Amino acid sequence: HPVETVLGPELLKGPMLEARRHADLLSQPSELASLLDRWSAQGQIRRRLLGRQAAMHRVAHLKVYFYTLRVLYETRDPAKSFEEPDRKPVDLPREKELDRWEVALPVPKAFAAEQGGTIRLPGSLQVANCGTCGGERRLQCVRCKGKGRVTVVREAGAAAAGKPDPKATAAPVAAAPPQKTEVVVPCPDCEGTGALKCKACDGVGRMLRHKTTTWSRRAAELSAHDDLPNVDEAWLARTNTPVELYCERHTGGFRAGWDALPVVAELLRSASAPLGDDTRLAMTELSVSFIPLSELVFDLGEQTKGVAVTPKGSRTRSAPTPEPIVTTYNLHVYGFQRSIPNDWRFLNWDRIWALALGIVALVLLVLLVVVGLVG
DSSP states (O other), X not given: OHHHHHSXXXXXXXXXXXXXXXXXXXXXXXXXXXXXXXXXXXXXXXXXXXXXHOEEEEEEEEEEEEEEEEEEEEEEOOXXXXXXXXXXXXXXXXXXXXXXXXXXXXXXXXXXXXXXXXXXXXXXXXXXXXXXXXXXXXXXXXXXXXXXXXXXXXXXXXSSTTSOOTTOOSOOOOOOOOEEEEEEEEOTTTTTSSEEEOXXXXXXXXXXXXXXXXXXXXXXXXXXXXXXXXXOHHHHHHHSOOEEEEEEEEESSOOTTGGXXXXXXXXXXXXXTTXXXXXXXXXXXXXXXXXXXXXXXXXXXXXXXXXXXXXXXXOOOSOOOOOOEEEEEEEEEETTTTBOXXXXXXXXXXXXXXXXXXXXXXXXXXHHHHHHHHO
């Protein structure tokens, strides 16, 4: 098997020795007869003493391998520029600017999702003039356009035109409408300075620029198994516990040699689909487990009449005697637990028909009694 060829020196010795002892034991005729007898005795309608009747033709021992590939994907977004006012001048570190994938992150400890966060790329820190004010710290006031003064319109009322004379007996004359005059006053926005503090750099005139990237991790698990003829691997995995034979974790990608296993190579191709410029593999793990399988080929002494064939060139006039054909059965024994699934071929049909007739007779008897009581 490719697993034993490719990973042979790295496979756990204990399970391999146990599988060999298991195969040797199930190769003994007495052990097989005892196993089949016990299995046939467990069902009420199974054929009894199956082991004593079985004449073994062949016993083959196999292993069904199960593969689990766990991957931890790491995503780092393209670098983004970020700037803030250079309020507190500090010495800049002398370091080379690193690419987003050159920055070391915490080593993953498990195959679990991580929210990550935003980190600054080393070597990307630099001081530059504010792009908004050009390093002038202040911007021209929009309202006064840098003049520091604005013209406003004010109302000035007529001196006494609108005041009534208390001694006059005639009707008072209507007050004249107030007059509007333009007055030059200091600009209220900039308080007459003609400029405002630059909000982008907070009046510092310099910006501290650096690049950032946001990272996160997510886990995935892919599974596969050997596909053997006449074997239900899904049922096998549910009813038997696979024994782990190999498990290796690798940081930063797939380990060389895993792709030499045909089934694993398909898993590697599927796991590589999400990879790209922004996503890479942070950690991978391959585990291989197996369930032993024994294939029994035997007959129960049953024969069917064959077809007589006359050899070519034969001059005999007598009809050839048909050769009997022995009916053989194929049965699988699964796992170290020696599980054997239900199989209708080994049912005791005489007992089944007897039970069916008994039930029919009982139903008819009940009907007769009911009819007699009603009548």
